[in-house]
Amino acid sequence: MRVRPAQARDSEAIRDILDHPISRAFSPESAHQATESAICYVIESEDRVLGFCRFDPHEDGGYELSMLVHPEHHNKGFGSFLLDGSLKELSSGTRIRVEVVPNNGAALAFLMGRGFTHIGRTEHADVLEMVTP
Numbered sequence: 001m002r003v004r005p006a007q008a009r010d011s012e013a014i015r016d017i018l019d020h021p022i023s024r025a026f027s028p029e030s031a032h033q034a035t036e037s038a039i040c041y042v043i044e045s046e047d048r049v050l051g052f053c054r055f056d057p058h059e060d061g062g063y064e065l066s067m068l069v070h071p072e073h074h075n076k077g078f079g080s081f082l083l084d085g086s087l088k089e090l091s092s093g094t095r096i097r098v099e100v101v102p103n104n105g106a107a108l109a110f111l112m113g114r115g116f117t118h119i120g121r122t123e124h125a126d127v128l129e130m131v132t133p
């Protein structure tokens with residue numbers, strides 16, 4: 001299992017993860033709209049891409065995080081390994097913001113267990129933030 005920068009050949013696997021109905025139900029619209037200058041990492045296990053972590057530059061500085069693990073592989077530790085491996089690649093002191101759709105308690109628990117703090121709500125999402133160590 002490893003985390004590595006995403007490559008063009010990963011686009012089909014990433015699209016499959018994004019298009020899964022469970023992913024659609026639990027990811028904000030922003031997860032589906034990558035900016036050109038986004039930084040993206042994937043987690044690969046046995047030659048299969050099982051998830052991605054994408055950092056889109058945010059208007060207030062820092063990045064907006066979108067992350068998804070393939071729904072068939074939730075709760076197996078892949079998300080933690082992917083997030084840790086991706087955050088390590090960013091400079092220390094980088095502000096990371098993430099939006100979580102309502103009724104996604106699993107993602108809130110996941111992110112808050114990994115250093116994110118709940119900072120507020122928009123009309124459509126809870127907003128969490130962290131600054132990389």
Ligand SMILES: CC(C)(COP(=O)(O)OP(=O)(O)OC[C@H]1O[C@@H](n2cnc3c(N)ncnc32)[C@H](O)[C@@H]1OP(=O)(O)O)[C@@H](O)C(=O)NCCC(=O)NCCS
Nearest residue numbers: 026066067068069074075076077078079080106107109110
């Ligand atoms: C959030 C997500 C990335 C986590 O990935 P994952 O591979 O399932 O994560 P892990 O297996 O490493 O860890 C899951 C953690 O959540 C916890 N968890 C899972 N469901 C939970 C629930 N309903 N309530 C509380 N905690 C829950 C697990 O106990 C585990 O915590 P622990 O490691 O401290 O014991 C994945 O669920 C996902 O892709 N969700 C849909 C998209 C999304 O919500 N993305 C985040 C915002 S963009």
